[in-house]
Amino acid sequence: MTELIAQRIAKLRQQLPAQVRLIAISKKVSVEAMREAYAAGVRDFGESRIQEAEEKITKLQDLPDLTWHLIGHLQSNKAKKALEQFQWIHSCDRLELAQRLNRLAAELSLRPQVCLQVKILPDPSKHGWSVPQLLADLAKLEQCQALQIRGLMTILPLGLSPQESLEVFERTRELADKIRQQNWSHLEMQELSMGMSSDYSLAVQAGATMIRLGRTIFGERIT
Numbered sequence: 375m376t377e378l379i380a381q382r383i384a385k386l387r388q389q390l391p392a393q394v395r396l397i398a399i400s401k402k403v404s405v406e407a408m409r410e411a412y413a414a415g416v417r418d419f420g421e422s423r424i425q426e427a428e429e430k431i432t433k434l435q436d437l438p439d440l441t442w443h444l445i446g447h448l449q450s451n452k453a454k455k456a457l458e459q460f461q462w463i464h465s466c467d468r469l470e471l472a473q474r475l476n477r478l479a480a481e482l483s484l485r486p487q488v489c490l491q492v493k494i495l496p497d498p499s500k501h502g503w504s505v506p507q508l509l510a511d512l513a514k515l516e517q518c519q520a521l522q523i524r525g526l527m528t529i530l531p532l533g534l535s536p537q538e539s540l541e542v543f544e545r546t547r548e549l550a551d552k553i554r555q556q557n558w559s560h561l562e563m564q565e566l567s568m569g570m571s572s573d574y575s576l577a578v579q580a581g582a583t584m585i586r587l588g589r590t591i592f593g594e595r596i597t
């Protein structure tokens with residue numbers, strides 16, 4: 375088992391450009407497996423649920439240099455907990471949540487790193503801004519000065535061909551470029567969190583800076 379996780383990580387590192395940040399998505403994965411990933415050099419872990427993350431953060435307290443990434447939909451009433459646990463929030467998916475995170479971060483003297491989750495294609499099964507809505511909300515997001523708004527995050531709709539997938543990733547990058555060109559002082563748009571086990575090669579091809587891999591590292595999840 376140890377061998378396997380370490381081997382998978384080594385293989386990924388060979389494939390990936392050095393600047394791409396590999397986030398190990400450890401939802402439903404044991405802390406033992408996470409320790410194996412740590413031993414193989416992983417320092418970034420992503421979780422989708424607050425409660426599960428809380429337990430793991432406690433159990434892995436002896437590992438001093440971990441960065442925790444929230445990748446799942448966040449209910450407003452858990453925003454404070456999320457800020458206390460995660461250094462990165464990839465799944466900031468609506469203005470009201472951004473404003474709440476901003477208020478709480480200011481109160482807690484935190485400067486969380488945030489990605490804005492966007493839906494390039496309509497997808498009722500997922501959360502996130504539509505492109506027009508995001509563009510309309512930028513002026514208000516600019517005012518969320520306690521947040522470090524670092525870029526965009528996207529999740530593909532199910533059932534796209536490789537060509538369609540690549541197009542969605544490219545349109546995400548183009549959207550980030552477009553926002554950057556508007557010269558907001560507070561919306562950085564350098565990071566693109568996109569690509570999961572089934573589509574990360576295409577995401578990297580389109581310019582992903584952070585990929586979120588679960589099954590490729592840990593094997594199939596038992597649900």
Ligand SMILES: *Cc1c(COP(=O)(O)O)cnc(C)c1O
Nearest residue numbers: 399445570571572586587588589
């Ligand atoms: C579960 C999940 C991942 C990882 O998915 P894999 O297919 O296991 O790589 C990445 N991003 C999000 C938002 C997820 O929920």
